[in-house]
Amino acid sequence: MTSLADRLDAALPQTQCTRCGYPDCRAYAEALANGVADIDQCPPGGQAGVARLAALLGVAEKPLNPSYGVEIAVELVARVIEADCIGCTKCIQACPVDAISGGANLMHTVISAECTGCELCIPPCPVDCIEMVEAPGLPAPYVRAPHSLLRYGARQQRLRRWQAEDAAARARKKAADPLAAALAKARGAPP
Numbered sequence: 001m002t003s004l005a006d007r008l009d010a011a012l013p014q015t016q017c018t019r020c021g022y023p024d025c026r027a028y029a030e031a032l033a034n035g036v037a038d039i040d041q042c043p044p045g046g047q048a049g050v051a052r053l054a055a056l057l058g059v060a061e062k063p064l065n066p067s068y069g070v071e072i073a074v075e076l077v078a079r080v081i082e083a084d085c086i087g088c089t090k091c092i093q094a095c096p097v098d099a100i101s102g103g104a105n106l107m108h109t110v111i112s113a114e115c116t117g118c119e120l121c122i123p124p125c126p127v128d129c130i131e132m133v134e135a136p137g138l139p140a141p142y143v144r145a146p147h148s149l150l151r152y153g154a155r156q157q158r159l160r161r162w163q164a165e166d167a168a169a170r171a172r173k174k175a176a177d178p179l180a181a182a183l184a185k186a187r188g189a190p191p
Helices: 004-011 025-033 043-057 090-094 141-176 178-186
Strands: 076-080 130-134
Touching: 004 025, 004 043, 043 141, 141 178
Parallel strands: none
Antiparallel strands: 076 130
16 A cells, blocks of 8 residues: 555656755655645646645645746746857756756757756756746656656666765775874774
8 A cells, every 4th residue: 555645746746846845746745744735835736736635635625825836837848058058067967857968068958858847957057058948749747757756766866876986985095095094093983
């Protein structure tokens, strides 16, 4: 049997946009299940999303709270203005579903079919070369939600792996440094 948080998470559009005030859709679902968030906080889900959450929680439907954003009638995706891109990679780092491709000091591009329209790539761009454009042929977020969730999960797993590898490399480097090991030993800490 799936938990209430699982059912609520499955009802969300999986844009991972953070507009609800939580770091991702799962955190918002858990807050809803624990009664500390309200059903009207997900602009990408729109009024239909509010209705789904209300039904799952057995509460009355209410209007989307505009302080979290407004419902968008047409699907939007990010687009890099290639002539202005300096290849800083800040947008790549910000994208929760790895929908931006490119390398350091190279032009970046958005994979439109993977973009959730979260807009998280826009604020870190130092040259303001990212814009949101209509994507009328793109399926609604709820249709794409399972795939977006898989991409988000894969990215989170990769970031955790990189973090662990980086920590292990730092530990190996520290252990290989005899001066650092001697100082650690003198302080009573393991090398």
